Structure formats: structure tokens, C-alpha cells
Amino acid sequence: MSIPAKLNDVLHEMPGIKVRMMNERRVRVDLSPDTLPALLEILKGRLGYCHLSAISCVDWVQTDQFELVYHVWSHMLKTMVSAHIFISRQPGQFISVYDIHAPAGFFERDIHEMFGVHFEGAPNLNKFILTSWGGPPPMLKSFNTREYVEKTFDWVQYSPDWLKDIEAKGGGID
């Protein structure tokens, strides 16, 4: 199983790019953030990668970085290219690719709401799903949901006797 020839030589034109074939229909590409729009442009223009299926974001707290993955499909070559980039966590800034792929508008709005990453040029970064949420972006690792839940909600201290003897034998929830 090898990368389709056309895709291979296009990818190698890009400077400082690392290409890896995950399986026969999925190629992983790692590149620097500022070359990403160019890559997407080329893939879309020359190889028919016109379908941006998703932008996912991973919060690497230890290395203080966000990893943005752009999954692009080509119906011509019937393969998917996942472009991985790393941006620093503090400013959480990146450029929007809305003008290349229209669906990016929604993905960027979602990531902005969930991770707080700000995409310049994104058409609309308003509240998307969590309309009445006042707290910090909830998907950040720094946001401790358990502690928030403990603080906001309370529980039924439901302890019937059958549960007591289970706990007596060392079982129970925690």
C-alpha cells in the first residue's frame, strides 16, 4: 500500500512537511501552521480535496499546545489527508480557512466555544451550542468538570441498607 503517486509528489513539493501513510485510504501530514492554508489550497485545487469533513482540536496541557487536525477528502483519489499542526496554547490564535472550505465556519465556531481558540477571519464566532453557558471553554483540560459539578449540583444521598452492606464489603462507587 503506497501513497498515490500524484499525491506523493504534490506533498513533497511543500518544504518541511512530514508524510506518513496510516492505512491505504488515509495519509497523515505534519506541517508548520503557517503553511497549512497553502497545502489545503493546493490539495483542493489540483487533487480534488474539496471536502473538509472536520477540524478537531486536542489540548496538550503539558506542552502548552493545541493540536489542530484538518481532515480533507478527495472523491477523485478516494483518500483522506489529515493535516496536523501545533499552535501555542496561550494566545490560542490561528487563521480561519473559511474562504477555502465553507464548512470550516461551523467547525471553527465549535472549537472556539469548546477550546477558546480564536480564528481570525471566521465569519461568526458567537455562542453556538452552549448558549446559556457562562463558564470557561469546557473542553479545556484545565477546566475541572468534576469540581464544577460538585459545586453546582447536589446529589440524592440515597443510601438504602442493601447498599450499606455492599460498601461494608468494600464495594460501592468510590
Add this chain to the structure above:
Amino acid sequence: MSLLLRRRFFWEEIDLMSLLDILLLVAALLASGLFVLGRGSFAGWLATVVYGLMLAVLAIAGLALDSGVAFIPSAMSFEILGRNLGWRLDGLGWFFALLTVGAAFFASWYGSGEWGRKQKRMGLQHALLALNVLAMLLLLSSGDLLSLFIGWELVSWAAFAIMTQGGGPAVAAAYRYMIYALAGAMAVFAAIMLVQNVTGGLGFADLQTAISAMSTAQVWVLFILFAAGFGVKMALMPFHLWQAPAYSETPGASSAFLNAVSARMGLFALILVLVKLTGLEALGSLAIPFTFMSAKSALMWVAAITMVVPTFIALMQTDARMLLTWHGIGQGGYMLLGVLVGTSLGTAGGLMHVFNYATYQAALFLAVTAVIHRAGTSDLDELGGLITRMPWTYVTLLMGIIGLAGLPPMNGFVSKWMIYKSLLDGGQPLLLIMAFAATLGTILSVYKLIHNIFLGQLRREHQHLKEAPVSMVLPMLILAGIGFVTGFMPGLALNITDIAQRAIGGDMLPHHLGGVTLATGSLNMLWVVGVLIGAIGAGALIFYLLGNRRYEVHQFDNYAGGHFLSADIRYHFSHEFYPGLARVIGPWYRGSIVRAEQGIGILVNVAGDLWQAVFRVAYTPLYMLLVVVLGLVFTGSWGIVP
């Protein structure tokens, strides 16, 4: 005739001769008086009081007519150019005069209230209304064909004058009306001259002798001319385009008058000429070759089509007044159909429908004018939810639409029932089915009217609307009340139509206070409405006794699929109220008659250009030579032919 006073006392002393003269004199004085001092606000009230007096005079005349007097003569008669013109009021004329003065009474009462003070030239409108009443009285009391024609012209021109009061679009609509009315009048003029050609005279008797003396071709020409001429004013089907815009652009009170009565002058003339003078048998004998239709059935089919098509056009209107005027055209078809059936039940039904229509159409128009007075527009897509703010106007409109749709508690039902029964007994099933389809169409469109204005979501800008002033609500309610009373006790209205029916000739309809009892099925409104009210009372008992007390919520506490309703969303379902029906009958509205009318207009324009071109010929000698040569050929050929 049990109800009205039977005892003969004071009206025998009054010299009958002067009753009609008093009526015409008072009408003329009122018209001229209002032109002179129309400015003052009391002009309206004066006019209302005078109309009341005229109603009293008519009532006395009614008593006289009811006790067997054939007609009330008038001293006013002229002898011009070898023809004598006379005026006299018979039962038929009296019936329509009663409606005219009644409608004028309510219109001027409405106009002299607060609505009138807001109009620009209310004085002029009062004067023109009085002029209209005078013209109509002259028409209704005409004694011979010439005075009939003079009255007819005066009525159509007075109506033209009152229509132009509405400003820009009203003048255009009035102009279109005037062309139709002129064409109709010229047709009637030709018909009258045809009659005079055959018999040498212009009296009503001459028309009867003419009919027998004429050849069938001539009688056909006479029938078509009279039917077309009078049909224009009655807005029968092919000539109906002018009525809706003309009557809805006129200012409120006078449009109520026009709608209630003005179109019925055409019906009066049709009944007078075709039914009373020529007689339905004569019309029936006029067979159309190769078909088993006769002139009478042809006119009945025109009336039937006039019933159905305008009603479904009204269904598609988005302006309240246009919707009502289109219904006016439709209801005209009912009246004519009733009269043309020929049986006493049919004629009584048709005439009673004229009376009923006048009451509820006037009430409906006054109610819609009250809505315009308060909300500023009559566009059905801009209104909604006014029931909480204008309850009395709502009640009037509700009673009006029940009457217009012809449902039991109101009088509209009785006359429609009589027309249906006469059609059924007269063996005309297809006409009955068309009549019923028209009624269904009416129910649909009147519900759209009341729903879009009064029910549904109240808009934010109409929050602080107040009910219409008393001077406007009172006349409306009284009119609707008359509708209910004559619906509950139709005998009252039938006594009045008796006088008209006796004038037309033919047998009378045996009736009692509650309605009609016939061998093939009877109607007793005392029972029907009584039981209905009793049953609604029972429903009220069930409602108040059984369940828990009711708790009234405001309009946003409403189920909307979990959505939170608020004042800035407009969720009132009013635009294109019957989408399913529109998809089915939408393609049938091709406006073919409108295009035909435009075609005639273009034809006249092209002909005009052609003739103007003929006159721009410059080189005269050649032109003259051509003319002479043509003339010689013409005379030469004529000369040879003996």
C-alpha cells in the same frame, strides 16, 4: 298580513296623491339644502332626521299599498315633445324605496358621528348621498319608460359623483364605472326607442303590447338590450369588473349605502321590465334554437355563474372591502336567480334576499370602516387579534358574516332556504348545486375575513386600540339586530315583500310569522332559532356547571412546540389563508374577462389612430380626385340599382 295595523284610519284622510310628492319634495329639498349648508356638523344629524321622516312617509304609503291600493300617483307629470312623463309609486318601487331610505338613514347616521368629523369633505358626502336618494326615488317611482330611463341616468351619474369622493384611485375606478354605466344606459335607450318604434308610445302598457306585436328576432334584441343594460348596474357576470374597486374605494359610510342598495337598482329595473311587464312565460317561450334552453333559463344560468365565480374571487382577496364588494356581486346572483324561478316561493325568496342583503352588507361595511377608522388599514395581512380591543365591532361583523354566509340564527338563511326550496321544487338541481357551492365559498371567505381581522395574535402596534366610538357602534349593532330579528321572525320581512310581490303579479306566498309551511317541507324559524338558542343555553349550563372555574391566560401562554412566544415574533397565520384550495383552483383564475376588457380598450385606441392618420393626408387635390371618383362609382352603382 296579520302583523301590520289592519285598522284603516288616518291614512285615508290624507290625500294619497300627495304622499309621493311629499317624499320627492323632501328628498329634493334635503339634497339642495345640504349642498348649501353642508359645512356644519349638524348637517349629518339633520339628514338622518329627514331620512327618518321619509321612512315614516313610506310606512304610511306601505299601509295604503298593503290595503289594496294599486299605486300612489304623483301630481308631477310633464308633456314634452309629444310624450308625457308621469311618476307613480307601486308596490315594487315602494319596497326598494324603503331599502334605499333605510340604508341612507344608517349611512348618514354613521357619517354624522365621529367618523364624519375625520373626513375631509363630509358635508359634500352628505349632500351627494341625499342626491343619490333623490335620484333613486325618481327611478323607483317612474311611471313610464322615458321617466324610467331618466331616473336610470340620474342614478348612475349620482353614483359616479359619490364614488369620486375617495380621491386618486377612487376617481380611476369611478371613470371605469362610468364607461360601463354609459354603455348600459345607451343599450337601454336603444331598447326604449325600439319599443316606441313598434307601438308609438312609451308607457309601460306600450311595452306589453310591443312584446306581443314584435317578431321573435325583435323580442330577442329587446331582451338582450334590456338584460345587458340593467345587468351592467347589477354587475351580472360579463359586466362585473367595475363594481369591486368602485364600491370599495368610496369612503366608508357612502360605500355602505352603495353596497347595500345601489346595485339593486339594476335588479329593480330587471324585475320591472322583464318579470312584471314582459312576464316570465314570455321569456320562457323565447327558445334558443338547437338547445332546450330559453331566454329565462339562459338568464338564470348567467345569475348562477354570477353567484359562484365572484364568491371564489372574493376568497382570494387580501383587502377586507374588496372581499365584501366581490361578495356583493355574488349575492346579486342569488336575488336574480330567486326571482327568475317563477314560483311565488322563489320570488318571495329573491325579494327577501334583497332586504336581508341590505341589512347585513351595510352592517359589514360599517364594521370594516370602524376597523379602518381605528387600525388605519383594511389589509387582511396587517391586522389580527382585535377581538380583545373592539368587541362590539366583532359582534357586528360576526352577525354580519353569519347572515352573509346564510347560517340559521340570521335572516340570510331564510331567504337562501326559500331560494333553494324553490330551485328544488322547480326541478333545477344543477342550479341548486351551484348555489350551494357558492354558499360554501362564502363561508370559507367570511371566516378568513373575521379570522384575519379579529382572531389570532394581537400585533404590538394595536395594543392600545380603543373600541369604535358609540356613534359608529350603535348604527352597526341596530343593523345587525334587524338582521337577527328578521331571521328569528321572518314573517315581518315577508309582509314587506308581499307588497312588492303583489305589484309584480302572480300568486302570493302563504306565510306566517315563523316562516313557510309547504307540503314538500316547511321552515319555522321560531322553532329553529328558539331551539338553537335553548340548546346553546344548555351548552352554557354544561360548560359552567360541570368543569372547574375557567382561568384566562394571555396570548403568549400558548403551545408552540416548546418555543417561547413573544410580541416581536409575528406568528399569526393570515397570509394566503387557504393554501390547499389555492393550489387546486389557483390555475382556474386566468382573468379572461379582464383581458377581454383590455382588448376592447386597445381596439378603440388603434381605430382612433387609424382615423387620425386618414386626416393627416396633405396633398389635397389627389385626395379630392380620389373622393370624387369613389363617389361617382358609388352613385353610379346605386343609380343602376333601382
Add this chain to the structure above:
Amino acid sequence: MMSYVADFIFMPLIAFVTGLGLVLMARRVRAKIERRVGPPVLQPIYDIVKLYAKKTQISHGIMHDLSIMMLLGGFITAEIFLPVPGFDGLAGEGDLITLIYIMMVPMLGLALGVGSCANPNGSIGISRALTAMLAYDIPFIIAVTGACMAYGTTNLIEIVQIQQAGGPASWGAATMPLLAFGGLLAVHGMMGKEPFEIYIAPAEIATGPMVEMSGKYMGALFIMQCFQLYTIGVIYTTLFLGGGENWPFFLAKVFAVVFISVAVTNVYGRFKTDTMIRWMWKWPTGIALAGLALVMAN
């Protein structure tokens, strides 16, 4: 006057009880078709009592309450004008045309009440209900006209006597089969059953007119449904199935008429409004017109 008091009280009650039976039959037939057990015998009464026993009754204004009164009043009046074996009621005072019009009063009352609830679902439901009324009333009227033409009278009592004179042979259905069949299709539409149930479409417009009806308002609508099934069944029986000689035979005929419609209804989906109009104006109208032509021929 006194002779009528018995009619005034008993005719509506009989109508209500028979109506409950009809509603029960309808739900049972639906259950059996869906291989279900179906509701207990007294279920309609339980529903109505539960609705009337609701602790809070929500109203949207005086017109909303008035419409409930008009609803019940209209149908009670219609029952009084419907001749049944034993009680002639006021059929002598008002004939068939009056009855058809009295049946429109409750429909208009409901329409006004739903309109004043200011709910868009209700308004759309009423607009569809009135369009449906226009659709099914035309074939119905053709059937009624044909029948009245054949019998020569519109007095219901006489119509029943004419049909009973010669036994089943002189029934409307026997003498005018086409009219009877056209009338049956129209009557199926009048009952608002499945193929023509567009105005109570639960999925689209949340039960249309009944969206804001709750508690005793909803109870009144359940009662109206009983009255409606009964009235339509009795009218059809009176016109085409020879009216009521005696109670058991009469009830059997009424249940038969409603059963045909109920049996058919659970097998069909729901017509769109314009499809319904086109269907109603094509098949039942065509058949009824053919029947009318036959009647007019002789």
C-alpha cells in the same frame, strides 16, 4: 309545546349514548386491526369525565368559551331535528336543508373558538377543516339533491315513510345505488377519518384545532365527536337506508354505516389538502352526478 319536551331531553341523550358506543367501536376496530386488545368498554366515558374533572381549565377569552357552547348547542339542535324511531322531534318544523345548515353552526363555532386561541397550529387546522368541508360537501349535496328530487320532498319524516312503504326494495340505496355510493364516500369525508384527517394531523400541526383545547374544552370536543358520528350515521341512514322502523334494526344500520368508514380508515395514510380536494371532486362527485342524471332521467 309540552309534547316536544320529551323529545328535547331524550333525543340528545340517545344521540350521546349511541355516539359513545360508536366511538368505542371505532377505537376497538382500530385496536383489532393493529392486533391489540383495545380500550375497555367504558373508556370514552372515562376520558370525558377525566377531562371535565381537570382541576385547572385554561381559556383564551370569552369567544373560546362561547364556541364550546355553540358547539354543543349546535349539535343538540341538530339531534332534535333528526327523526329517530319513536321520536319525531321538530323534523316537521325544519327540513333536510335546514338540518345541513344547522350542522354548519357548530363547525363555525369551533372555528371561531380556535381562532380566538391565537395559536398558528389551530388556525392552520381550521383553514384545512373548512377546505375539507368545501371538498366533501359538494358530492354530499349532489347526493342530497338527487335524493330529494327522487322523493319529491325534503321533509325527513315523509322521506322515511316513502322508503319504508315498500320495505328494503324501496330504500334509497336500492332505488338510487350510484347516489348512495357517492353519498357514502362523501360521508366518509365528513367524519374526518384517516384519508381525510388532514385537519387533525397530530404530527404536523399538533392536532390542529384541538391544540389549545384542554380540560372541559377538550371534553366538549370528545362529546362533539360522539354527536358527529351519530348525526352523520343517522342522516345517511335516513336518506338512503330507509330510516328507523324499530330501534335494534335502526342502530344496526347506523353502526354499519360508521363501521364501513372506520374499517376503511385505519388502512390508509393521510391525503394532503389539495389531493383530498381533487379526489373528492373527482370520484364521489362524478358518481353522484351520474346518479343525479339517472334520477333526473326518469
Add this chain to the structure above:
Amino acid sequence: MNTVPQIIFPVAIPLIAAFLLPIAGRCHAGFGRIFGRAAVLVTFLASALLAWQVAGAGPASSAMGGFKAPLGIVFYADNLAMAFVLLLNIGVWLFWPSGDEDRSGPYTLLLTLLGGGAGLVLSGDLFNIFVFYEIVAVASYGLAASGGSAAGFGASLRYLLLSALGSSLALMGIALVYAAAGTLNLADLALLAPDVLRGPPGAAAFLLLLIGFGVKAELFPVNSWVPEIYASAPVRVTSLLAGIVSKLALIVILRFLVLVFPMPSAYGLLLTLGILGVLAGELAAYRARDLNSTFAWSSIAQLGVIAIAFSIPGPAGIAAGIALALHHAVVKPAFFFIADKWRGDVKLLSGGARTSPLVAALFVLLSLSIIGIPPLPGFWAKYLLLDAAFSSSPAYWLAAAVVLAGAVVEGAYLFRAAGFFYGGPQKGRGAALFMPGELVPAFVLGAVLLVAMFAIAPLGAYITSMAVQAADVPAIAAQILLGGN
């Protein structure tokens, strides 16, 4: 009635005055204008006296210089003739140019027009009629051009050409008649006509005469000069020409029809020309854009209606024609006075009712009368016409139908204009404001119309008696032949 010397005065006085006027004018500038008006007054008095005598003692006639019929010049005055002479005098008095120009030209022409017109109607001799017709034609050329505008000169030149050609045709017709009948005296011709002028030569002669005199009577094929002249001539001349002079020509044609050519082909010819005239006039008027040309076309149509009326054999037709002619003579000049001030496209006249409500009201009154709305005299004239038309052969039924349809089209364009006056917003300069002095004649005519509304019965009786007198051929012949000593 024996020969009466005064019969000459209505013709003689104006001609003498016309001759003396320039001389009087030279010695004192203003004198010319006063002298002219005085002359007209004197003529009016003379004709009134004569008319009163004729009305009292029946028609008068006199042979000039005692020459017997075939040679002498015969004058014949009956009620019809005197009515139109009086109408001409009043018209000239009413439309006497009020301007201060001291040139005596228009005044002399007016006086010659007055004399010639009176002569035209009074003379009983064919050639005599032709001579007076030429005098009237020449006077009208001059008057038409007196407006002084280039268009006026051009229009009157074309009118002159058309009229001259027409006159030459009329002369040929007279020659034909003379060749056939040997005499030119109308009475003689009335007696000889049945046998002599029966065949094609008679029809041809009538055609030529009809076309010759038709030019002035605005009959269909030969009235192409009407719109140009009425547009460019001064308003008083237009109203004179349209209102009165064209009627005189029609009276002459009527004389021919009644006395000389009472055959069906003649009546048929006049009827066809009348119907075509009505059609042409009404439809063209519907397309006209400014008021003046609308009324020009409408006068063609009205003249067509009068021609139809005269083409109905028998006194009823004549009575209808006279009534229509008198009514048109009253209404049309008033219309032209309104059109004179409100020039330009009708759409620009919007809001006219606001600037001068009285004029707009007058316009509506006149429109109602000309359409034929009952109480107004227009209706009774149209009633007489339809009464006559419907009581004769079906061909006239078609004519009546055309007249009625014409009335509808008339209503359409008149009230389209009224719609602009009343309904239109005040855009552009709108209708100009009328000075009080300018409209005196129009309001006088409006008043006449209103007064006539109440005097219908006596007027009707007078007109019918005049028609019966005019149609009684043997009496006329006897009067001219015997009484002419």
C-alpha cells in the same frame, strides 16, 4: 305673403357696412370698431323684424327686379332660414373680436361673412346659393388666417385649396343640373326634378353638390382641414366657424335634398357620409391628446350626427337635425373658449378644478349635455334623432347604434379629461388660471343651455313646426313661383 322689400336687408346691410367700414376706419381709428358693431346691430334688428313677420304671416319670397322664375334671382325666407340668420347675427355679435387692434381687416371680413351667410340661407336660386357660398368661403379664409401665426397661414392655405376644389366640383354639379333641367330656380327644379333628375346624372349632380358644399359642412371625406384650422385660428373665429357657419352649409344641403334630390340614393349617400363622419370624429377624438384637437374631432363627429339626422326623410329627421344643430351651436363654442386657455397635453392640466372650479364645473355641464344626459337639452335632441331613426328603415337603426356607441366614446374621453381636472394631483404648472373677462361668451352660452333645460317643451314645438314647414315642398314651390312678383 306678398313680396316684402325687407327680405333683402339681412344681406344688403352687412355688405354695405363691410364696404364703408375701411373708409370710416381711415378717418378715425376707433370708429371702425364701433361702426362694425353698430352695423351688426342694425342687421340683427332688420332680420328680427323680418323673422317676426315671417313667423306671423308665413314664408315670404321676392324675385329681384321682377324677373320671372327661370331668369330672376329669388329670395325665400321661412322660419328655418330666419332662425339660422338670427343665429348667425347673434353669433357674430357674441364673437366680435374684442381686441384693440385697429386694423379694419377682420371686421370687414366678419361683416361679409354675415352678409354672405344670410344670403346663403335665404336665396332660393341654385346659382345664387353658389355665389353667396363663395363669399362665405373667402371670408372664412381671411378670418382663419387672421390669427397671424405661421401655422394659421399654412392651414388656411390648405383649406383654401380644398374649398376651391370643392367649389369647382359644386359648379360642375350646378352645370349638370342646369343642362338637365334648364333652370336653376329651386321651386322650378322641385317641380321638374321627379322626371328630369331621376337617373345617374341626378345622382352624380347631387354627389358633386354634396362634396362641394360638404367642405364647409365638415362632411366626412372633405373635412381634413378642420383640426388644423381650429387649432391655429383665433378662438372667436373657430367658434364662429364650428358653431354656426358649418350649420349653414348643412341647411343648404338640406334644401337640396328636400327640394331637388328627394331620391333614396341621395339620402343613402348623406347617411353613409354621416356615419363615417361620426366614427371618424369620435375615435380620433378619443386619441387626441390636447383639448383643442379633441373638440375639433368632436365637432366633426357632431356634424356627422346632424348629417345623419338630415338624411332621414320626412319632417322628423329635419326637426332632429335642427335641434342637434342649435344645441351644438351653443355647446361647441363654449368648449373652444375653455380649450383656448387650457392648451397643451391633458395630463398637464391636472388639478384644473382647484385653480378655476367654475370652469371645470362648466366643462362637466357641457360634457353631460353633449353626451345626452336626461335633464339637459342634449338628451332631448338625441331623443328626437333616435325617435326619427328608429321609426324609419333598418339602415337608420345601424346609424342610431353608431350614434349611441359614439356617445359612449365621447363620455370616455370627456370624462378622462374631467378626471384629470378633479382627480389628478397638482403636478407641473397645472391648468392656467382664467381671467374673468376671457370667459364671458362661454358662461353666456352655459347659461343659455341651463335656461333651455327648462324651456324644452316650447322649443320642441317651435322646432317641429319649423321642420314641417321646411318639408312641405309644394307650398314652398307655390310660394316662390306665385308670390315672387
Add this chain to the structure above:
Amino acid sequence: MSDKLPVIEDQPEICRSVDAGERSVWTRVMNRFADHCRARSLFVLHYCTGCGAIELPPTITSRFDMERVGVSPMVTPRQADILLITGYLSIKTLKRVILSYEQMQSPKYVIGFGSCTINGGMYWNSYATVKRLDQYIPADLFIAGCMPRPEAVQQVLLKLMEDIDAGKANGWQDYYNNYDRYLGNQQALFGESWHTPTDVIAEAKHYGYLADGTMGRHTDLLLKRADYALDRVPEDYPERGKNERRLP
């Protein structure tokens, strides 16, 4: 933040609430008959909030056929008696649930399906879901299980019918009597400006369910902000924010 509530053991047995004053035999018989009918005719609101909705069709159709005992589905809250909360409730969904609950006609009953409505279920530690249903609307019965089978649904309905028959299912009165507590919890979650179009306090006043728990600190907030009059719409009405713009 919201004040922590004391731990409540099981719902104490509330005997049938006696109406004001001693009632005559007639009203007692009528009430007994009414309860009998209420138990046998229950309309279920088709409110499928969570994953449990799939359990309803089998209970209503031919396999378990709830119509045998008079239970039939109904579309709008106005006509329904039972509100089924089938599974987890996100905060936005809870707003709609509360709106529907208040639009229902009392006597109304709430049945919580599955452990998500009892104590948060498997989304117990999610920031977006509600943990205890009965804090916000009075729930009559709960069914444990991470989606109970139709038999369990059948059992809970039969249990509800017994309670109604015995006159015990009065959760709805608790909503009127302790409206302030419920409103406090709701405002804690949705913010101070939270209110629904239904005027619960006026309804309680109208039908005589005003108890001392009805009015309190939280309802004062409500009365200040909610204006049921027609012309004024509160600015921060739920989901009525100004930034509600569609993507260009």
C-alpha cells in the same frame, strides 16, 4: 451560588390532601368517581427528551398495548396528563420541559425514566446535564435502569394508576405550594432573568393552592422581571439574544 439543600430521605407518605373544610358526601362521592376515571384515562405527552423514547412505542403498540388500561399518547402538553422524562436532560432541554410542564393541566404527573433523571446517570459528571429532576419539577415516580424495558414502564404506569386511584399522586400541588423553591433552583441554573410565559402564581391564586412556600425571595425576582403584559418583551428573554444571527 445555590444554597446546598439538606438531604431528604424518601418522599414522606402524603395522605390524600383534604380540601378546605369538611366536604359533603356528594363532593366526596364525586371526587371518588373522578379519581376512578382519572386513573383509567391517562394521556401521555409524546415528550422524548432522552434515549429512553424508544421504549414507548412497544409499550403502546400491540406487544404491551397500554390502551387496555386507558393510556393513549397525546401531542400537546395542554391535553396530556403524564409528562415522561425519558433519559438525560441538558440544561437547554430542561427549559422546554419546564415550559411544557407548566402548560399541562393539573392534576399532572411526571415520571422520570432511567437513572439520568434520578442522580445524573452516566452523565453524572457532565457540566451540561441536570443531575436531579425533582429539584426543578415535582416528579411523581422514577424508574431506575439505564433505559428500563417496556415491562418496567408498564409497571410504573400501573403503580401511577394505583396512586391516582388512591388520590396520592399530588406532586403537582407541591409545585404550586413550594413554587419558590422550584423557581430558586431553576434561577440558579438559568440565571436571574429566567421566567416562562405561564403565570404560575396567578394560577395558584385562582385555584386556591397558595401556600406559604409559593411566594418567596425567588418569586419576587420573577415578578420584577416578568411582564406578562403584551407590549414589553424582557431584553434577555431566553434564546432571544441580540447576537442570534445566521451564518452569512
